[in-house]
Structure formats: structure tokens, C-alpha cells
Amino acid sequence: MNIGDAAKGSGVSAKMIRYYEQTGLIPSAGRTISGYRTYTGSDVQMLRFIRRARDLGFQVEAIGELLALWRDRSRHSADVKQLAQDQIAGLRRKIAEMESMVATLDHLAQGCSGDDRPECPILADLEGEASLVAPACHGGPGFNR
């Protein structure tokens, strides 16, 4: 089948299939005499594997390792598990970062009247007036006055 069908069948765009080939994530596809790439059912399965891994947030580099393990019948599941756990750890780290941002923003937004007055603890905080909770102040530390 042609690249368009492989794309439809796998959920990976034709652009990305070519990109994956170019970067070596997947082997070069066969070609027709006229130069069209050809794909088999198992190629589509591999592409679907890749798409699922992407959906789980794996970087392309890690997907390369996953594919290698997938193809290796004498793999140790411990190696796969390790990749998954690294991925989990990375995601948890990013989640924690973002949760910290949300906490700060939420805190600041709650202190903001949100009406037509200009005073705003959010801007005051960004300005670096004081700590996270810096009230609209403009006159020194207001948070324990």
C-alpha cells in the first residue's frame, strides 16, 4: 500500500512517516519503480505502535528504544519496564512543575478583585513587589501589616 493508506491505517501522518524514516526511527520503506514508498500490514502495525507510544508522551528517541525491545524476542521485560518508569518519572516531574504554577496563579487570582479597578496582586507579584501574596500595596510590605 502507499503512504497515504499507511497513514490512514496507523494514524501517523504521511509527513511524519517520511520524517521517521529520514531520522532512522523506522527502516526505509520499499519503493515502486516510480519511486512511491510501499508499506505492508506489519509496517502499519509498527506505525501504530509509534503513535501509541507518542500518545503516552514518549519522545521519539525513547520510542526507538521501545521499538528495539519490541523487535527483540529475547528482551528482558525489565528493560521495557524501566523505560516506562522513566517516562512516568518525567511526566510526574512536569506535572509537579505545572501544579506549582497553578497553585501560585490560583492563589494570586483569588486575591484579585477581577473588576474594573486596576489594582491587581497578579501584576504586583510579577513586578516582584514582594512574596507570592503581595497585595496591591505600593508602600512596602503589606502582607503582615
Added chain:
Amino acid sequence: MNIGDAAKGSGVSAKMIRYYEQTGLIPSAGRTISGYRTYTGSDVQMLRFIRRARDLGFQVEAIGELLALWRDRSRHSADVKQLAQDQIAGLRRKIAEMESMVATLDHLAQGCSGDDRPECPILADLEGEASLVAPACHGGPGFNR
């Protein structure tokens, strides 16, 4: 002061200061006769504002809006709050996505023996065998054998 001092004082790299100028986020800095950019204390304060906003995950485009509101003395705090809440919503959406990935991965990893055997529900899932929990197949659940 020169760009290096502004960078040190604000926590924004010289590279990024030039980039922000180039993209119009900040106005063009003054120049000495010989072409060096010059910065004032309030420029540094603006840069610090930008860096804090970045630390809260705001995209540069949103920071432009925040800066405009910051400079606008007749702003309505409601507009600032709206930006903050949009940011919170965006972060929460990404967090939810990642949490879903973690949940799936965690689930799969727990079903993986993680030893020297090749069977692995993680790969089986990526392969698209069945549902999230697809056990190492060819013979039923292996992880509680």
C-alpha cells in the same frame, strides 16, 4: 548599563533579551554611539517581570498582554485575572493529559514482571493487541501466574 548587566540583574539571558526585542515583546533598547544596547533600572524590572511570567508558564504572546496591562494604569484587574485564569485552565488541561498518560503507564508497568522474561504488557499494549491491560497474551494473563 549594558546587556550583560541587564541579564544578570533580571535573570533573562542576553540572548533572550535580544530575542524579545526582535520579536517586539519589549521596545528597542537605546544604543551607545558604538552600538551597544543600554538598559535602565526599569528595563531590568520589566525583564524580571517577563521572567517571572515565564516561570509561571505564560507563553511569550500572553506575556505581551500582561505587559500591556501592567503599563496601562487604567487597566481593569478583571482582564489580568482573565489571563491568569486562562493560563490556569491551560495548565490544568495539560496536567490532566499527562496524568492520564501516567495512569495508563503505571497500570501497564504494574502488570509487567520486570525481570528477564520477554513478555510485557507494555509492549503488548503499544502493539495494539487489546485494551490497556492486555496481558502478555499467547496463553492468558501471565502477570499473576
Added chain:
DNA sequence: GCTTGACCTTCCCATGATGGGAAGCCCTAT
């Protein structure tokens, strides 16, 4: 057979925020 439209190819460019590095000018302290 020829046309048409859909598909394929390669190549270049763009994203967003950031860094690296080179070539060359400037400034200051010795």
C-alpha cells in the same frame, strides 16, 4: 488515447523559546 484529479515525490520554510558559536568591533585595565 487523453484528460482530470488525486496521490506521490523532494525541497524549503515555519513554528517557540532557547542555546551555541563564529567573525568582528569596542572598551578598559595594565
Added chain:
DNA sequence: ATAGGGCTTCCCATCATGGGAAGGTCAAGC
């Protein structure tokens, strides 16, 4: 005057993805 560090611009790279142009190919319908 010379050395060193800082500044300038310009180009390139990241990472995964898409857009689009120019041109070749294929299959269906007339």
C-alpha cells in the same frame, strides 16, 4: 599598545509537526 572580556550580527540546531510549491505518477472515465 596589548590583552581580555564584552558587545554586535548572523547562522545553525533543537523537537515534532505542518504548510506549501514544483513536478512526477496513477487510475478512472470519456
